[in-house]
Amino acid sequence: MKIESLDHLVLTVKSITDTCDFYTRVLGMEVARFGKDRTALSFGKQKINLHEQGKELTHVANKPTPGSADLCFITETPVPEMVQHLSDCGVSIEEGPVPRNGALGTMQSVYFRDPDLNLIEVSKYD
Numbered sequence: 001m002k003i004e005s006l007d008h009l010v011l012t013v014k015s016i017t018d019t020c021d022f023y024t025r026v027l028g029m030e031v032a033r034f035g036k037d038r039t040a041l042s043f044g045k046q047k048i049n050l051h052e053q054g055k056e057l058t059h060v061a062n063k064p065t066p067g068s069a070d071l072c073f074i075t076e077t078p079v080p081e082m083v084q085h086l087s088d089c090g091v092s093i094e095e096g097p098v099p100r101n102g103a104l105g106t107m108q109s110v111y112f113r114d115p116d117l118n119l120i121e122v123s124k125y126d
Contacts, residue, residue: 008040008047009071011118012064016050018115023048026089027073027122043073066116072102072109073122079108082122086112094119 013019016039023029029041029048040047051057056064075082079097086093096110100123107123114120 006046008049010049010051010061010064011069011116012051012053012056012060012066013116014053014066015115016052019050022115026086026091027120067118069118071118071120073120074102074107075122075124077124079110079124082110082124086110 011019020031020039020041023041024031027043029043032040032042032047034040038049040049051060051064053064053066077085083093083097091112094111094113097108098110100107100109100121102123102125104125107125109121109123111119111121
């Protein structure tokens with residue numbers, strides 16, 4: 001077997017409403033509704049399915065916990081514009097811009113937290 005790409009991942013969150021607001025406002029993702037009362041965040045050719053804590057489905061991670069994720073997203077936005085946008089959205093940068101080594105080479109990364117305190121890294125390849 002050879003894996004081609006990531007289709008989706010699942011985040012367990014305290015509030016689907018707060019998570020959707022943050023990811024649409026700060027990261028430009030789109031909210032997608034599907035199935036029976038299911039919610040996801042779409043971007044590119046991927047999505048993040050959301051499970052609200054205490055209302056998880058039957059097939060979940062062993063210990064689904066809000067705030068346990070560490071995610072890196074790639075942007076085409078120039079780093080100075082990205083930093084300004086985060087500031088305009090009231091998002092505190094924990095670190096960055098700093099150089100990092102991503103899957104495709106060197107990139108500049110900025111780190112901050114989402115409403116559940118997941119670590120979010122947004123990066124632009126050099």
